[in-house]
Amino acid sequence: MKYKDKKVFMLLRSIILFITLCLACSYTHLSCQFSENTGASSGLNYKKTSPNNLKLKNPIKKIYLKRENNKCFFCVDFIDDISFTPRIHMLSNGAKILLSFSEAVIAPQTKSINHSLIKGYFFEKFGDASLMLVLALKENVVFTEKVYTQNTIKIGFMISKKRVIAIDAGHGGKDPGTRCFNGDFEKNITLVMAIELRECLLKSGKYRVMLTRDNDSFLSIDERKTKIDSAKTDLLISLHTDSNNDKNIRGISIYTLPNLDYLTKLSKKYIDNADNYYRILAKSRKFANILAGYIPNMCKISNRPCRNIELKILKVDLPAILLELGCVSNKIDNSLLHSKDFRDKANRAILYALNDFFEKEENK
Numbered sequence: 001m002k003y004k005d006k007k008v009f010m011l012l013r014s015i016i017l018f019i020t021l022c023l024a025c026s027y028t029h030l031s032c033q034f035s036e037n038t039g040a041s042s043g044l045n046y047k048k049t050s051p052n053n054l055k056l057k058n059p060i061k062k063i064y065l066k067r068e069n070n071k072c073f074f075c076v077d078f079i080d081d082i083s084f085t086p087r088i089h090m091l092s093n094g095a096k097i098l099l100s101f102s103e104a105v106i107a108p109q110t111k112s113i114n115h116s117l118i119k120g121y122f123f124e125k126f127g128d129a130s131l132m133l134v135l136a137l138k139e140n141v142v143f144t145e146k147v148y149t150q151n152t153i154k155i156g157f158m159i160s161k162k163r164v165i166a167i168d169a170g171h172g173g174k175d176p177g178t179r180c181f182n183g184d185f186e187k188n189i190t191l192v193m194a195i196e197l198r199e200c201l202l203k204s205g206k207y208r209v210m211l212t213r214d215n216d217s218f219l220s221i222d223e224r225k226t227k228i229d230s231a232k233t234d235l236l237i238s239l240h241t242d243s244n245n246d247k248n249i250r251g252i253s254i255y256t257l258p259n260l261d262y263l264t265k266l267s268k269k270y271i272d273n274a275d276n277y278y279r280i281l282a283k284s285r286k287f288a289n290i291l292a293g294y295i296p297n298m299c300k301i302s303n304r305p306c307r308n309i310e311l312k313i314l315k316v317d318l319p320a321i322l323l324e325l326g327c328v329s330n331k332i333d334n335s336l337l338h339s340k341d342f343r344d345k346a347n348r349a350i351l352y353a354l355n356d357f358f359e360k361e362e363n364k
């Protein structure tokens with residue numbers, strides 16, 4: 001072979017080698033891909049798209065659910081021992097659990113889960129080399145633990161209880177509340193805010209909501225309290241707006257009941273149940289402080305955000321706060337409260353505070 005022919009031959013050999021390598025790489029990637037088959041009623045079916053004659057890596061033997069006492073475990077059994085540890089993520093609404101594997105894994109060819117808790121599971125390619133197993137749930141759950149053995153991954157979770165939140169839109173009907181800078185009335189702002197807050201909490205999937213009023217009707221404080229008690233609620237948020245002779249005063253304030261000594265109309269009920277009063281009051285103040293922590297990032301908060309005051313609406317047998325959403329006598333606060341964008345931010349602050357509060361209560 002002439003020197004020139006030899007060079008061409010070497011070049012051709014390199015090209016063929018490169019193409020072969022590329023094909024091999026693409027097959028390796030293909031072995032990670034699973035596509036979703038729709039149509040199964042009890043769960044989702046999945047088919048793998050990799051060629052059958054490839055040597056499979058980390059083959060999964062079985063994916064199933066197991067109940068142990070009050071807990072539920074999502075289990076992934078591998079045929080061989082595995083050398084990697086998956087990362088576990090849970091979506092904030094608790095409706096999806098995600099496991100990301102640092103290595104390629106091969107799932108059973110077609111699999112469905114018929115379970116009251118699970119909608120189904122599917123695999124998704126995540127980055128270049130890893131795969132994500134997504135478990136879609138019918139209920140919101142809380143993650144409890146993970147257990148790894150040499151060839152099994154067990155993810156423990158429990159169904160999270162939906163909390164019931166009472167939202168009380170202050171005033172209404174013949175009681176307009178304070179007059180706003182632009183001539184509007186407090187009762188209209190609290191009603192709009194209550195309806196939007198209900199939507200925000202329901203969307204999260206974590207809460208059930210009861211409103212003391214959802215229209216421009218008048219309700220006495222006793223009527224409101226009767227509604228709240230009969231709905232077996234977990235927490236009360238009473239919505240109001242502030243007003244001040246000083247038009248420069250603005251910001252959000254959160255009120256809870258004072259200590260027993262400061263109650264002006266001290267009823268026998270509270271003295272006889274002082275422990276219960278303080279137990280509930282501690283929770284109300286805890287929630288108020290958490291909420292105050294979220295608000296500064298989103299809205300203006302008053303210099304002394306958490307205050308104590310004896311308000312009849314707060315005298316319920318559950319954690320309760322009264323939220324003054326801003327000073328409607330102030331031009332800026334008034335226009336903020338009439339802006340959907342601001343109300344959405346305030347609602348999100350309340351949602352985050354509720355999530356935080358109940359998470360801490362559950363982990364006590």
Ligand SMILES: [Zn+2]
Nearest residue numbers: 170177240241
């Ligand atoms: Zn008011």
